[in-house]
Amino acid sequence: MPLAQLIASTLLLGGIYALIAVGLTLIFGVMRVVNFAHGEFLMLAMYVAFWSFSLLHADPYLTLIVSLPLFFAVGWLSYSVVMRPIIHTSHNVQVFTTVGLSIVLQNVALVLWTADARFLRTDYYAVALRFAGAVFNWAQLVAFAVAVLLTAALFAFMRWTYTGKVMRATAQDRQAAALMGIDTNRVYAITWAVGIACVGAAGVLLAPIYPVYPTAGLQFVLIAYVAVVLGGLGDMAGALIAALVVAAVEVIGSYVVGTAWKEVLYLLLFIGILVVRPAGLFGQRGAEAFGS
Amino acid sequence: MHHRRSFVMALAIVTVIALAVAGSHGQQAPSGEYKIGVLQPLTGPLAVQGKLHLEGYEIMRDLINSQFGGVMGKKLVFAVGDGPDPTAVASEATRLATREGVKIITGTFSSTLCGAASEAASRQNAIYWETSCVDPRFTRRNLKNVFRTEIDGTGFGWYNIEFIAKHLAHRLGKKPNELRIAYLSEDSSYGQSVTESARQRAKQEFGMQEVAPPEYYTFTTNDLTPIILKLKNTNPDILHHIARDQDAILFWRQAREQNFQVKAVVHAGATGYGTPGFGKAFGNDANGPFALLEPGPGLIIEKFRPEGQRVERAFREAVKAKTGSDVLTGGHQLAGGGLWILKLALDAAKTDDLDKFRAAVLSLDLPVGSGVNGWGVKFDEAGQNSNARVQHYMLQWQNGSLVTVWPEEFTTNRAKWIPLGPWDQRK
Numbered sequence: 001m002p003l004a005q006l007i008a009s010t011l012l013l014g015g016i017y018a019l020i021a022v023g024l025t026l027i028f029g030v031m032r033v034v035n036f037a038h039g040e041f042l043m044l045a046m047y048v049a050f051w052s053f054s055l056l057h058a059d060p061y062l063t064l065i066v067s068l069p070l071f072f073a074v075g076w077l078s079y080s081v082v083m084r085p086i087i088h089t090s091h092n093v094q095v096f097t098t099v100g101l102s103i104v105l106q107n108v109a110l111v112l113w114t115a116d117a118r119f120l121r122t123d124y125y126a127v128a129l130r131f132a133g134a135v136f137n138w139a140q141l142v143a144f145a146v147a148v149l150l151t152a153a154l155f156a157f158m159r160w161t162y163t164g165k166v167m168r169a170t171a172q173d174r175q176a177a178a179l180m181g182i183d184t185n186r187v188y189a190i191t192w193a194v195g196i197a198c199v200g201a202a203g204v205l206l207a208p209i210y211p212v213y214p215t216a217g218l219q220f221v222l223i224a225y226v227a228v229v230l231g232g233l234g235d236m237a238g239a240l241i242a243a244l245v246v247a248a249v250e251v252i253g254s255y256v257v258g259t260a261w262k263e264v265l266y267l268l269l270f271i272g273i274l275v276v277r278p279a280g281l282f283g284q285r286g287a288e289a290f291g292s
Numbered sequence: 293m294h295h296r297r298s299f300v301m302a303l304a305i306v307t308v309i310a311l312a313v314a315g316s317h318g319q320q321a322p323s324g325e326y327k328i329g330v331l332q333p334l335t336g337p338l339a340v341q342g343k344l345h346l347e348g349y350e351i352m353r354d355l356i357n358s359q360f361g362g363v364m365g366k367k368l369v370f371a372v373g374d375g376p377d378p379t380a381v382a383s384e385a386t387r388l389a390t391r392e393g394v395k396i397i398t399g400t401f402s403s404t405l406c407g408a409a410s411e412a413a414s415r416q417n418a419i420y421w422e423t424s425c426v427d428p429r430f431t432r433r434n435l436k437n438v439f440r441t442e443i444d445g446t447g448f449g450w451y452n453i454e455f456i457a458k459h460l461a462h463r464l465g466k467k468p469n470e471l472r473i474a475y476l477s478e479d480s481s482y483g484q485s486v487t488e489s490a491r492q493r494a495k496q497e498f499g500m501q502e503v504a505p506p507e508y509y510t511f512t513t514n515d516l517t518p519i520i521l522k523l524k525n526t527n528p529d530i531l532h533h534i535a536r537d538q539d540a541i542l543f544w545r546q547a548r549e550q551n552f553q554v555k556a557v558v559h560a561g562a563t564g565y566g567t568p569g570f571g572k573a574f575g576n577d578a579n580g581p582f583a584l585l586e587p588g589p590g591l592i593i594e595k596f597r598p599e600g601q602r603v604e605r606a607f608r609e610a611v612k613a614k615t616g617s618d619v620l621t622g623g624h625q626l627a628g629g630g631l632w633i634l635k636l637a638l639d640a641a642k643t644d645d646l647d648k649f650r651a652a653v654l655s656l657d658l659p660v661g662s663g664v665n666g667w668g669v670k671f672d673e674a675g676q677n678s679n680a681r682v683q684h685y686m687l688q689w690q691n692g693s694l695v696t697v698w699p700e701e702f703t704t705n706r707a708k709w710i711p712l713g714p715w716d717q718r719k
């Protein structure tokens with residue numbers, strides 16, 4: 001068994017899943033909203049990288065710098081227009097709203113850019129580093145490094161900054177936070193915008209690795225949901241570790257048992273862990289009910 | 293008196309000229325109208341292909357009316373329906389049959405739609421004329437009203453093995469039974485039917501060696517490295533890979549990273565390696581893989597029969613006039629080719645009565661090279677046109693373009709990079 005390559009593939013694939021999962025878990029952790037449009041924001045960011053490269057010859061790593069404030073603004077705008085009016089309504093309304101937003105974004109992309117898969121081919125798309133008998137794709141290695149950095153940065157932001165503490169206070173008890181003078185609407189807007197900025201960065205980093213098309217987000221976001229729940233809702237380090245666990249099951253399961261079984265394997269693991277630990281690997285029991 | 297004689301002379305001359313002009317086309321101008329239903333997904337995720345098929349039908353319809361005497365001597369007209377999903381397509385098929393009163397419905401290109409559309413047409417006792425969907429189950433339901441002009445998924449497998457056994461084997465200096473094949477496919481009914489029929493023919497007719505059981509994957513998979521590692525272990529001569537869309541791009545990139553060497557990669561259909569997106573993604577780095585498709589650049593039309601040359605040229609000119617492009621899309625070719633055969637069937641039957649129409653369709657017997665795309669016609673009892681008559685072509689990615697390379701008698705191009713060399717030397 002080519003163990004070194006399987007480990008390398010696990011790290012690289014897990015990095016990609018973690019990159020998407022951190023924004024998702026942040027939004028869920030603070031707002032208790034499951035964002036079903038998360039994959040579509042990822043897809044939009046991939047298109048931003050693709051068109052910046054095709055039309056302006058901008059390297060995706062340059063676009064990454066622009067994408068963070070850009071998607072923060074997109075997040076702020078989408079919160080103000082779509083999420084703010086329904087943030088205090090029932091979970092059903094929130095689910096239908098984010099699903100609706102997802103369908104709208106997919107179809108806008110379909111109308112604007114057709115269903116064709118487009119690939120951002122940089123000069124270094126085929127550059128791979130060989131180390132200890134394993135091959136590491138350069139772009140995936142960068143994505144993995146950014147995933148670790150982003151998780152660490154978000155963790156530090158939530159733990160040690162004033163805004164982070166305010167966000168955690170709101171997550172723990174929305175009404176008590178409001179009574180303490182915290183503008184919870186503003187906290188939610190910041191949370192949503194930071195979450196979308198994270199997935200914006202993820203999309204730009206994925207563009208040199210995977211083709212982009214209007215439903216590109218769907219193939220990643222389901223696994224990101226699994227990582228978020230498995231890691232413990234709202235736990236960023238948990239999401240990173242869970243993403244690596246899911247990737248390991250997928251890669252090693254594909255090699256040993258067969259690719260057709262990989263979804264069965266990681267979903268079985270998912271169910272198994274939730275039976276034993278309903279709050280996920282690192283989550284607090286009852287976290288899903290916080291803040292309500 | 294003198295004026296009357298001059299008038300009669302002039303009338304006679306005009307009549308002679310008119311008859312000569314009509315005779316030069318061999319057809320009379322159509323009188324009256326004959327309406328058929330056309331169903332395609334014109335909205336939703338399948339709309340891009342659906343619109344290309346509709347455009348192909350419209351171009352061929354106008355050609356049939358202007359140059360080939362319409363159908364059954366009447367001008368062919370369409371009632372168009374939009375069927376983006378199975379529920380909508382069934383409802384539109386019912387509407388076309390009951391409200392528009394059509395006796396024949398053609399469509400729908402997608403394997404997710406043709407089953408539902410044809411069932412609905414059958415309930416209304418309407419003829420369903422499929423020009424593209426390749427699901428093998430379509431003609432296996434004992435429905436007397438369904439016909440398909442294109443080969444099905446099993447036909448694609450049949451052609452791929454034909455190409456491997458009769459062209460690649462000797463180019464690789466091996467007998468067909470010495471070839472070692474690996475099968476890899478996305479797991480849709482299309483991918484599975486092509487793969488299983490290829491496996492069956494390769495083993496039973498040519499004794500080719502299978503290096504491992506076929507590997508199926510979901511086309512949205514995010515990492516194909518584990519499969520590539522397994523393929524490297526089995527060391528096949530040929531990889532038979534049916535890809536859907538972006539999975540072809542992912543596989544090609546990761547195969548290159550892992551330096552996976554195989555002597556040839558063979559695909560079938562206008563998906564995966566058969567899409568323009570694959571060439572755009574890789575440019576010259578796409579060089580090498582084969583895709584079974586309708587004829588592309590390099591086709592020698594003069595090799596068709598005279599009647600086939602005439603309609604193929606007229607169709608290509610009409611497509612160019614409409615789109616400005618010399619290169620036809622698969623949607624245009626499948627729709628145009630299928631509608632042309634419907635015209636031949638209606639002209640032969642002279643009626644749309646199901647039993648008489650069916651008898652006429654089953655008695656059509658036209659050799660390869662008779663129609664659009666060089667297709668011939670010979671339907672079986674299930675309503676399926678024959679593999680051997682629906683001539684298909686192997687195209688290869690060469691310097692950013694898909695060009696026709698096989699059968700060699702139909703093309704000016706020749707297959708290159710057999711065996712495929714190192715990744716950086718396929719120039």
